[in-house]
Amino acid sequence: MAKTRPGVASSKSTPGKKEIESYTIRGTNKVVQAGDCVLMRPSDAGKPPYVARVEKIEADARNNVKVHCRWYYRPEESLGGRRQFHGVKELFMSDHYDVQSAHTIEGKCIVHTFKNYTRLENVGAEDYYCRFEYKAATGAFTPDRVAVYCKCEMPYNPDDLMVQCEGCKDWYHPACVGMTIEEATKLEHFACTECSSDEDVKRSQNGFASSPTNDLKVEAKRRKR
Ligand SMILES: [Zn+2]
Numbered sequence: 400m401a402k403t404r405p406g407v408a409s410s411k412s413t414p415g416k417k418e419i420e421s422y423t424i425r426g427t428n429k430v431v432q433a434g435d436c437v438l439m440r441p442s443d444a445g446k447p448p449y450v451a452r453v454e455k456i457e458a459d460a461r462n463n464v465k466v467h468c469r470w471y472y473r474p475e476e477s478l479g480g481r482r483q484f485h486g487v488k489e490l491f492m493s494d495h496y497d498v499q500s501a502h503t504i505e506g507k508c509i510v511h512t513f514k515n516y517t518r519l520e521n522v523g524a525e526d527y528y529c530r531f532e533y534k535a536a537t538g539a540f541t542p543d544r545v546a547v548y549c550k551c552e553m554p555y556n557p558d559d560l561m562v563q564c565e566g567c568k569d570w571y572h573p574a575c576v577g578m579t580i581e582e583a584t585k586l587e588h589f590a591c592t593e594c595s596s597d598e599d600v601k602r603s604q605n606g607f608a609s610s611p612t613n614d615l616k617v618e619a620k621r622r623k624r
């Protein structure tokens with residue numbers, strides 16, 4: 400594959416290699432263990448850090464520490480590139496495994512499930528989310544179908560505000576229904592064009608929230624693509 404990662408090392412035939420419990424990131428008191436997600440220094444200093452999940456940590460007789468890791472890909476690193484519905488903090492869990500020197504670890508991060516990420520009160524620099532697995536060789540995603548919303552039939556991008564129609568319960572991007580974001584945030588009730596021409600729209604008290612993932616019924620019903 401075309402992607403290059405820094406210092407790809409073969410750990411084959413390293414003498415005296417043994418698995419260790421943890422590694423403390425140089426210059427910090429942060430402890431990394433198997434199962435943790437870490438940020439790794441990119442080969443190109445202008446690029447954002449690589450993100451990986453640590454599978455195993457090993458040290459050799461001279462105490463060189465290597466981490467066996469599984470890469471997360473950012474949308475722009477995938478074969479299909481970044482798409483409109485990909486959030487800024489979106490990562491794909493890849494099937495690309497690697498061994499890296501522990502020195503490339505710059506920090507730790509948290510890769511949330513999509514649902515947990517949309518429920519965070521505040522998104523910190525260390526918060527990411529993953530909703531797709533990605534096959535690096537073919538560019539294929541799992542799942543290959545997700546719920547889509549709005550007239551534009553796009554999967555939910557948690558960076559974008561959406562408004563929920565009180566009639567059909569679908570979610571809409573303000574721009575797709577001819578509103579500005581400012582207008583949308585001031586709305587108390589919203590009905591899409593189809594539903595507002597329908598006289599039987601039931602007025603619900605709480606037709607407005609900021610996350611389609613809170614509405615499981617909508618998600619299940621509209622599962623396609
Ligand atoms: Zn839309």
Ligand SMILES: [Zn+2]
Pocket residue numbers: 564565566567568569590591592593594595
């Ligand atoms: Zn509607």
